[in-house]
Amino acid sequence: MTREYVKPRIIQQREGMMNKFGAVTSRFVDNIEGVKIAKLTEEFGSPLFVLSEKTIRQQYRNAVREFSLQYPRVQFAWSYKTNYLDAVCAIYHQEGSWAEVVSEFEYEKAIKLGVPGEKIIFNGPYKPHDALKNAAKRKSKIHIDHLEEVISLEKISRELKQPIDVAIRINMDTGIYPMWSRFGFNLENQEAYTAVAKIHSTGILLLKGLHCHIGTFILEPNAYKVAVQKLINFAKKIHDDFSIKIEYLDLGGGFPSTNTLHGQYLPGSQVNPPLGKYAEAICGELIKFGSLFEKPPQLFLETGRGLIDEAGYLLTTIVARKRLNDGTAALILDAGINNLVTAAWYKHEFIPAQAYSEILENTVLYGPLCMNIDVMRPLLSLPAMSAGERIIIHPVGAYNMTQWTQFIRLRPAIVLIDTKGNTHVVRKAETLAYLTQLENIPAHIKEKKFRGRVV
Numbered sequence: 001m002t003r004e005y006v007k008p009r010i011i012q013q014r015e016g017m018m019n020k021f022g023a024v025t026s027r028f029v030d031n032i033e034g035v036k037i038a039k040l041t042e043e044f045g046s047p048l049f050v051l052s053e054k055t056i057r058q059q060y061r062n063a064v065r066e067f068s069l070q071y072p073r074v075q076f077a078w079s080y081k082t083n084y085l086d087a088v089c090a091i092y093h094q095e096g097s098w099a100e101v102v103s104e105f106e107y108e109k110a111i112k113l114g115v116p117g118e119k120i121i122f123n124g125p126y127k128p129h130d131a132l133k134n135a136a137k138r139k140s141k142i143h144i145d146h147l148e149e150v151i152s153l154e155k156i157s158r159e160l161k162q163p164i165d166v167a168i169r170i171n172m173d174t175g176i177y178p179m180w181s182r183f184g185f186n187l188e189n190q191e192a193y194t195a196v197a198k199i200h201s202t203g204i205l206l207l208k209g210l211h212c213h214i215g216t217f218i219l220e221p222n223a224y225k226v227a228v229q230k231l232i233n234f235a236k237k238i239h240d241d242f243s244i245k246i247e248y249l250d251l252g253g254g255f256p257s258t259n260t261l262h263g264q265y266l267p268g269s270q271v272n273p274p275l276g277k278y279a280e281a282i283c284g285e286l287i288k289f290g291s292l293f294e295k296p297p298q299l300f301l302e303t304g305r306g307l308i309d310e311a312g313y314l315l316t317t318i319v320a321r322k323r324l325n326d327g328t329a330a331l332i333l334d335a336g337i338n339n340l341v342t343a344a345w346y347k348h349e350f351i352p353a354q355a356y357s358e359i360l361e362n363t364v365l366y367g368p369l370c371m372n373i374d375v376m377r378p379l380l381s382l383p384a385m386s387a388g389e390r391i392i393i394h395p396v397g398a399y400n401m402t403q404w405t406q407f408i409r410l411r412p413a414i415v416l417i418d419t420k421g422n423t424h425v426v427r428k429a430e431t432l433a434y435l436t437q438l439e440n441i442p443a444h445i446k447e448k449k450f451r452g453r454v455v
Ligand SMILES: Cc1ncc(COP(=O)(O)O)c(C=O)c1O
Pocket: 079, 082, 100, 123, 124, 213, 215, 216, 217, 252, 253, 254, 255, 302, 303, 304, 305, 306, 398
């Protein structure tokens, strides 16, 4: 086979774009809130997750302000699955947040952290009978996902000889596709109405709230406006038909962080709508319809990523620099998709933690796993960096510290920088003893000695 001659090319290397104020200078960040990256990794190891207490508190206070300025009866409930580190949950609870949980262990965590049962919202498609009973006894806000739960709760109510307040999760068409119709009851096909009729017929399950979570990283605030309109109309209908008075609406989570989705062209920090736009969409509509109720319904929000993502950083060290056979530059990092599951959704920022040369080159970023899928970023324009140099990955506070895996490498430590700039380990790096503590070798296998031999 003859190969076609391709003329060699000289590509001008330039850093950033020129503008009338001069060239953009190299951007590197060698600290987080004054704490040096080198010091953090030397003291606590690499890779390392770092959380900023200041940012967690600021983001929360800002969110409460945005909503409560427009609607007085608003309450946030921290979405545990987004980041259920005790220290993180405790900060939110100190700030006044309730808990939103979707499993028994999350529920127990909230109780252990001192959250009163009645300030826990219990969501999710799988709530075993005992978990439902415990939540009912503690008067938590139970959000029914399917009819099996109606049957369970009716039984529990009779066992406890007390009525149980409940809410239902509703899914609906808000213009966001694909529609999340697997959770809760559908509004448009009357499934939600039938569920209400069934709940009402028990006489002992009392419907108090309507819940929805229309999706995640929703870039269209108007979708929430549609959701509120539909929920209010539904509340009116079931009031007319069953005399049910809805006391609260829970709009779930779904607001974006400043991350950039793989499909987005411009940086999320510049184009994602700010929280205020969602507050306007939701509260503007609630206020209009508020007169349907004796008092305005309480608004609950279960915001996860929109609150915590910016507070999280992942520090990683370059293990090696390589060139692929097609000439592409590649870096191997000590953090991979085992630590950063959100690499599959986002183009995180990768910020060099030390000064670098001005020559940029498209580089592929690999993690440390011996697996071809371990790609942190398929192509990123980066300066030439060497083994031992560090990179800050941001924002990574949401879902990574709960969905991370122990595959091939143990999970790293998590450090919190407090509001005075002190560091605290809030989760130690895992050890082999931690990994194997639940394992057991049956006696008949233990007896046998290692028989491998070199022939
Ligand atoms: C019921 C419910 N509430 C809240 C959240 C938090 O969502 P987000 O992190 O997008 O704000 C989720 C996430 O999937 C959820 O399923």
